[in-house]
Amino acid sequence: MIPSSQLAFGRLVAKKHQLDNGLSVILLRDASAPVLAYQTWFRVGSRNEVKGRTGIAHLFEHLMFNQTMNLPPGEFDRRIESVGGETNAGTWVDWTYYVTNAPSGALHTLVELEAERMQHLLLGDEQVESEREVVMNERRFRVDDSVDGMLNEALYQRAFTRHPYQWPTIGWMPDIEAITIEDCRAFYRTYYAPNNATLVIVGDLDEDATLAAVQAAYGPIARQVLPTEQLPTEPPQLAQRRWEVHKAVPADRVQLGWPAVGEGDVDHATLDVVAELMGGGNASRLYRALVVERELASSVQASVAPFRDPGLFEISIALTRGHRSEEAEVFVDALLQTLAKDGPRPGEVDGARARLLTRFWTGLRPQSGKAEGLGHAEVTLGDYRRLFEAPQRYAAVDAEAVQRAVAKYLQPERCTTVVARPLEKP
Amino acid sequence: MTEVLVEENHDLPIVRLTAALRTGGADDVPELDGLASFATELMARGAAGRSRMAIDEALDALGAQLTIHTHHDGAQIEITALRDRLDESMALLCDLLLRPDFPVDEADKLRREQLAHLDELREEDSLVAGRFLSSRLFGEHPYGRTLTGTEATLPRLTAEAGRAWHDRAVRAPGVLFAFAGDLDTDAARRLVATYAADLRESDASYSTPYAAPTVRTGTRITLVDKPERTQSQILLGHVAPDWRDPGFDGLLVATHVLGGTFTSRLMDEVRAKRGLSYGAGARLGQGRGAKAFVINVFPSLEQTAETLALVRQLYNDFCKRGITRDELEFARANLRESFAFNLATPEDRLDVRLTSELAGFPPDHLARFPERVAAVSLEVINEALQRLMRPDDLEIVIVTTADELRPALEAAGLLEDATVEVVPYDHD
Numbered sequence: 001m002i003p004s005s006q007l008a009f010g011r012l013v014a015k016k017h018q019l020d021n022g023l024s025v026i027l028l029r030d031a032s033a034p035v036l037a038y039q040t041w042f043r044v045g046s047r048n049e050v051k052g053r054t055g056i057a058h059l060f061e062h063l064m065f066n067q068t069m070n071l072p073p074g075e076f077d078r079r080i081e082s083v084g085g086e087t088n089a090g091t092w093v094d095w096t097y098y099v100t101n102a103p104s105g106a107l108h109t110l111v112e113l114e115a116e117r118m119q120h121l122l123l124g125d126e127q128v129e130s131e132r133e134v135v136m137n138e139r140r141f142r143v144d145d146s147v148d149g150m151l152n153e154a155l156y157q158r159a160f161t162r163h164p165y166q167w168p169t170i171g172w173m174p175d176i177e178a179i180t181i182e183d184c185r186a187f188y189r190t191y192y193a194p195n196n197a198t199l200v201i202v203g204d205l206d207e208d209a210t211l212a213a214v215q216a217a218y219g220p221i222a223r224q225v226l227p228t229e230q231l232p233t234e235p236p237q238l239a240q241r242r243w244e245v246h247k248a249v250p251a252d253r254v255q256l257g258w259p260a261v262g263e264g265d266v267d268h269a270t271l272d273v274v275a276e277l278m279g280g281g282n283a284s285r286l287y288r289a290l291v292v293e294r295e296l297a298s299s300v301q302a303s304v305a306p307f308r309d310p311g312l313f314e315i316s317i318a319l320t321r322g323h324r325s326e327e328a329e330v331f332v333d334a335l336l337q338t339l340a341k342d343g344p345r346p347g348e349v350d351g352a353r354a355r356l357l358t359r360f361w362t363g364l365r366p367q368s369g370k371a372e373g374l375g376h377a378e379v380t381l382g383d384y385r386r387l388f389e390a391p392q393r394y395a396a397v398d399a400e401a402v403q404r405a406v407a408k409y410l411q412p413e414r415c416t417t418v419v420a421r422p423l424e425k426p
Numbered sequence: 427m428t429e430v431l432v433e434e435n436h437d438l439p440i441v442r443l444t445a446a447l448r449t450g451g452a453d454d455v456p457e458l459d460g461l462a463s464f465a466t467e468l469m470a471r472g473a474a475g476r477s478r479m480a481i482d483e484a485l486d487a488l489g490a491q492l493t494i495h496t497h498h499d500g501a502q503i504e505i506t507a508l509r510d511r512l513d514e515s516m517a518l519l520c521d522l523l524l525r526p527d528f529p530v531d532e533a534d535k536l537r538r539e540q541l542a543h544l545d546e547l548r549e550e551d552s553l554v555a556g557r558f559l560s561s562r563l564f565g566e567h568p569y570g571r572t573l574t575g576t577e578a579t580l581p582r583l584t585a586e587a588g589r590a591w592h593d594r595a596v597r598a599p600g601v602l603f604a605f606a607g608d609l610d611t612d613a614a615r616r617l618v619a620t621y622a623a624d625l626r627e628s629d630a631s632y633s634t635p636y637a638a639p640t641v642r643t644g645t646r647i648t649l650v651d652k653p654e655r656t657q658s659q660i661l662l663g664h665v666a667p668d669w670r671d672p673g674f675d676g677l678l679v680a681t682h683v684l685g686g687t688f689t690s691r692l693m694d695e696v697r698a699k700r701g702l703s704y705g706a707g708a709r710l711g712q713g714r715g716a717k718a719f720v721i722n723v724f725p726s727l728e729q730t731a732e733t734l735a736l737v738r739q740l741y742n743d744f745c746k747r748g749i750t751r752d753e754l755e756f757a758r759a760n761l762r763e764s765f766a767f768n769l770a771t772p773e774d775r776l777d778v779r780l781t782s783e784l785a786g787f788p789p790d791h792l793a794r795f796p797e798r799v800a801a802v803s804l805e806v807i808n809e810a811l812q813r814l815m816r817p818d819d820l821e822i823v824i825v826t827t828a829d830e831l832r833p834a835l836e837a838a839g840l841l842e843d844a845t846v847e848v849v850p851y852d853h854d
Contacts, residue, residue, distance in 0.1 A: 010437050032435060033770040065688075074698060077688045082756060084763020087688065103763050133701025140657040141704050141724055147549050248653045250545040250852065283482035292478070295535065298542035320542040347487060354489020358508055361440045362491075366771050423653065 001211055007385045014374055016384060017211060021223040022195025025214055026374050026384050028202040030367055034103060036203035037371035038110045040118070041097045041379045043198075044191035046169040047231065047309070055135070055171015056179050056187055058091040062131040063184060064098065064192075065089070069120035073127070076113055083109050092169055094308045095379045101368055104204035108213055114199075115217035118192060123184045132176060139170050147247055148316070151255045151418050158241050159257045159312055159416040162232040193224035198378045202371040234259065234310065241416040246423050253420045254325040256332060257312035258410050260304050264381050268304060269393030270405040271313055275302040276352035277344060277402065278335065279315060283351070285335045286315070296323045296331075308380050312416075313409060325419045333412055340406040343399040353394045360391055428625055429602035430618050431779050432611045433772035439509040441607035442773055443516055443617075444502050445523045446780050448602075448632035449595035452498035452568035452714070458582055460575020462595075463496040464536065465588035466503060470494060471532035474525040478532055481522070490515050498569055499633070499713045500784035501595075509608040512617070520621040523601070526592060533585035540580050547574065548852050551652065551659040551825040552724070558650050558849070559661045562821040563718050567639035576854040597628035604780055606772035633786040636715030641665050645820045645844040647835075651828035652851040658730040658826035662737065663720035664816045669712040669787070673810030676802045677719075680811055681710040682761060683753045684744050685721060695740055696723055702733045713785045719815065730824065730831055731838040738817075738840075745815040748808030762796045820844075825851060 003015035014028040046057050065087070067073045080087055085102030100110050143149040153168045160166035170176075199218075201210060237259055261267045278286045279302030290297040299318045305311025317328045363369050378384040451462045470492060471478040485492050490507040503523060507515040547553050557572060564570030575583060594600075603622065605614040641664070667674055685692040685708025696706040703723040711717025721741065725733035749757075769775050778792050824831070828848045835841050 012437065030437070032437060033766060035766050035770050074689055074694065078756075081687050081689055081760045084760055084766070086764065086767075101767060103766050106763075130698065130701045134697055134704055137657065137701070137724070137726060138704040140726055144656045145551060249549060251542075253549075281482065281486055283479070283486040288479070288482075291539070292535075295538060295542075298539060298546055318542075318546055320538075321545065351483075351486035351489060354508065354511075355486065355491065356489075358440060358489050358491055358506060361438050361508070362506055365438060365440070365773065 001215070005385060007387070009370065014384065015207070019194065019215060019219055021219065021221055022193075023218050023221070024198040024378065025211065026198060026200045026378065027205065027207050027210060028370055028374065029205055029207060030202055030370065031204040033367070034204050035367055036102050036104050036107060036110070036201060036205060037366070037368040038100045038102065038114070039097055039200045039371045039375050040114055041095055041198045041200065041375040042191060043094075043196050043379055044096055045092050045094045046167060047093050047164045048191065048229070049164060049167070051167070052175060053179055053183055054167040054175040055169075056183055057096055058170050059131060059135050059176065059179060060184065060187055061089045061091045061096050062135055063123065063127060064117055064121060066127040066131065067122045068116050069122060070116055071113070076117065079109060079113060080106075085110070093165055095376075097375060099368065107205060107210060111213045111217045115221065118194065118197070118218070119221045121188055121192070123181055123188060125181065128179075128181050128184055132179070135170070135176055136173065139173060139176065142170060143168065147249055147253055147420050150247070151253060151420055154243055154245070154418045155255045155257045155314070155416060156312070158243055158418065159237070159259065160234055163234045163309065164231060165307065165309065165311060189224065190227060193226065194218060194221045195223040196226055198375060200371045200375040200378070202367045202374070231309070237414045237416070239413055243417070244419045244421060247420045249420050249422050251321045251323065251422065252319040252325040254317050254319070254328060255418050256315045256329070257416045258414045259310055260313040260409055261310050262308050263306045264308070264386070266393065267405055267409070269390060270397050270401045271304040271409065272356055273349060273352045273394065273397045274339070274402055274405055274410070275304055275313065276355055277339065277348060278302040280352060280355060285339070286332065289331050289335060290317065290328055295320060296327050306376070306380065325421070329417065336406055336410050340403055340410075343403040349397060349399055349402060353397065356394050357391055428598050428618055428622060430611075430614055431602065431604040431776060432609070432614045433606045433775040434610055435606070435772040436608050439608055440506060441509055441512055441515075441605060441609050442504055442506045442776070443519050444504045444604040444776070444780070445519060446602050446604055446784060447501040447595050448600045448784055450498050450500040450784070451496050451571050451573040452636065454571050456566055456571070457579060458587060459571050459579040460540070460573065461583055461587055461591050462501055463573050464540065464575060464583040465591040465595075466494050466496050466501050468528055468533055468536055468585065468588045469503070469522050469526040469592065471536060472527040472529040474521040475527070476521070481518070484518055488514055488518070490518070496573060498571065498573065502780070512609065512613075516617045516621045523596060524622065524624060528585040528589045528592070530585045533583075533588060537580050537583060540575055541577065544574060544577065551655070554650060554652070554851050555659040555661045555823050555825045558648055559663065559718070559720065559821060559823045562646065562648060562823060563663065563665055564639050568636050569639065569715060569717060572854075578854065594630070597626045597630070600628060600630070600632040601625060602783060604776050606776040633714060633784060635786060638668065638716050639665050641816075641819065643819050645818065645822065647822045647824065647841065647844045647846045649828040649832065649846065649848045650823060650825040650851050651848055652825055653827060655727055655825070655827040657724055657726045658824050658831060659722075659724050660730070660734060660737070660822070660824050661720055661722050662741075662820050662822040663718050664819055664821060666710050666717055666719040667814045668716040671814065673806065673814050674712070675798045676807035676810040677710055677814060679754065679757050679761065679799055679802055680744070680749050680807050681708050681719065682757045683749045684708045684740075686757070687760060691740060691744070692721065692723070692737070695736065696733065700736070702729050702736070727826060727830060730826065731834040731840060734822070734824075734835070734840055735838055742817045745811050745817045748811050749804070751804055754804050754807065758799055761799045765796050768792075
């Protein structure tokens with residue numbers, strides 16, 4: 001099979017193929033270690049859910065490890081572990097992906113097992129109920145007993161009024177409890193189809209033999225009719241939104257979010273640079289003002305969501321005891337206004353760009369990092385070859401672009417703020 | 427001659443530069459708990475006449491990432507940078523390492539920052555549980571040090587104390603340099619010769635083994651009380667044997683059977699069959715001295731008593747009945763085949779070597795892991811489980827809302843064979 005496209009990856013080359021049933025296969029031979037990263041990316045996440053059934057995409061991630069027509073419960077993991085492999089999976093707003101890292105000799109086992117669960121998953125009471133309990137415990141761990149998890153959930157719930165990004169990927173607890181077996185079966189039929197998936201295999205592999213094995217195992221799986229996605233557009237935010245709660249915290253914690261752009265937008269890289277300038281390192285503006293100079297906060301983070309549709313530009317601050325969130329918020333506003341008015345200092349953008357590049361290359365070091373980068377670009381940006389757009393776009397960001405992006409996206413009236421304050425003494 | 431470790435890979439244009447110290451948090455005296463971490467952090471707050479701000483700006487301009495990591499057996503100061511910034515990055519790393527200024531005003535500020543970080547740490551229930559378990563297991567032993575310091579010891583950590591620590595710790599042979607990524611051995615040696623030529627020497631011994639800790643008998647349950655919990659973070663364990671014990675390799679394999687994989691006994695019984703906890707695992711520590719054997723689970727508050735009873739039963743059975751031949755074969759295959767991941771990237775390979783160096787393992791101790799695993803027999807493993815593990819002498823730490831949980835523990839009879847303490851979560 002001739003690759004439909006390819007991408008130079010440093011000294012390596014990634015190649016994409018497509019089976020007749022629509023399954024995309026991206027292969028990258030990297031023989032630097034005798035291991036394989038085998039990832040299956042499905043174009044389904046919490047964006048594809050509806051109110052009342054939030055959390056089903058994530059619950060499904062759990063169900064995929066359970067039982068298939070030809071594999072009793074636990075056998076999937078057991079067989080992978082028996083060859084020295086390890087499995088994991090992740091679900092977010094735009095995608096769900098399944099990860100196996102294994103010695104390179106395990107390729108045929110991985111192909112067989114992954115093809116099996118793409119077409120023969122069993123969904124009955126027993127499978128759904130045990131995983132539902134696990135997911136409810138996961139929610140308690142990640143959200144209900146985690147101040148940062150709870151605040152981030154509250155931030156997106158309030159910043160979005162129409163788009164599905166308003167609900168958490170793990171789902172609301174009553175929705176997790178309400179999901180039925182019929183819901184799960186319909187979800188599987190609809191989204192777990194070869195023409196909704198991309199297989200990414202990186203490592204010490206023979207390309208022809210790998211492709212032949214994939215063709216033999218996945219080729220017979222029938223393509224499905226995929227639903228046309230029609231998501232509501234989020235209306236512009238015209239006024240500040242604010243929410244506060246009292247929790248068992250020793251000092252205020254605050255998260256702020258501004259509607260930003262999707263990862264494919266050229267301004268995304270500019271906002272990445274802005275996040276670096278504000279909270280990306282010890283010399284960043286907000287860190288220096290709040291942590292170093294005034295000691296109002298113990299930590300500061302800034303980032304822009306890597307989503308297909310516009311997510312949020314986020315700032316998260318942990319205040320020190322005795323200080324209130326409002327003291328930090330004043331600085332956030334002032335520093336953003338200064339950046340919009342005066343722009344970055346000479347050399348400031350160069351440093352931010354170099355830090356982002358260092359992080360970019362570091363993330364691509366292991367085979368699993370390369371596979372993740374390729375899979376994310378293919379599913380979120382629509383083409384794995386766009387992986388290397390990020391460094392090119394960072395290089396194009398200049399002081400003027402930073403000023404323009406701050407003025408356009410990070411105005412106070414577009415900001416949603418959520419705050420956790422210490423419990424009041426009785 | 428200063429020791430230099432190198433792991434090459436030229437696929438990507440990045441290099442990780444590490445200065446590793448053979449002095450760690452466990453070497454702190456109890457009254458200065460947290461000093462190693464404090465001193466290494468302070469080294470980046472003023473060096474070679476440059477202020478903290480100037481250092482931060484230099485890192486920014488290089489696009490480099492600075493990581494300072496202090497653990498019990500050592501400390502690492504690392505810079506990850508693009509290949510074309512290698513010399514400037516090494517020059518900066520060596521300024522921090524060899525020429526720190528220990529400014530008093532920065533020491534005062536760092537102390538306040540560390541106190542604030544204690545607050546942040548207390549918001550993570552798993553970290554709170556780990557902190558209490560270490561102090562319960564090890565007490566005054568070096569492995570009982572918190573690494574971060576406590577509210578009692580942080581006020582004693584001064585610039586002067588940091589300078590004295592540096593004077594002891596940053597001397598050959600207590601320092602080694604390690605490089606991973608896009609450079610070769612000649613380039614690494616040139617960097618060390620150029621920028622670290624003034625590293626002083628010492629006759630002191632480094633990475634020496636610690637004495638065995640005192641082990642208490644009986645089971646103790648510590649309820650770490652935190653308001654509004656919906657679930658409990660449970661850690662239970664005891665002091666483990668030293669890696670030098672002939673039964674230790676067998677225990678490593680057995681611990682893998684109990685809680686080292688997704689299909690382990692704990693995951694199967696706690697998560698897969700009953701859905702009681704999102705995660706369930708077991709680990710066996712090894713280092714310069716005897717470390718800990720620890721099991722962790724985190725069930726909902728309502729299911730905490732059921733989960734704790736189940737886990738204690740599983741651990742009892744594990745110690746008394748041992749593992750089966752099938753389990754041994756499965757664990758052996760998994761450990762042997764998965765070992766490749768420990769060596770997959772240059773950073774991974776370097777970390778294996780650094781861990782061995784700082785823990786005082788023989789040079790090939792970790793590299794020979796697959797052979798050692800292949801050599802252990804079922805009889806040796808099960809004898810070691812009975813001889814070395816202590817299911818009746820457990821420290822059990824539960825971060826939970828104590829008033830709500832305690833009646834359930836009493837009703838389940840889980841407090842009958844144990845002493846019980848309730849402590850507030852923000853109490854060191």
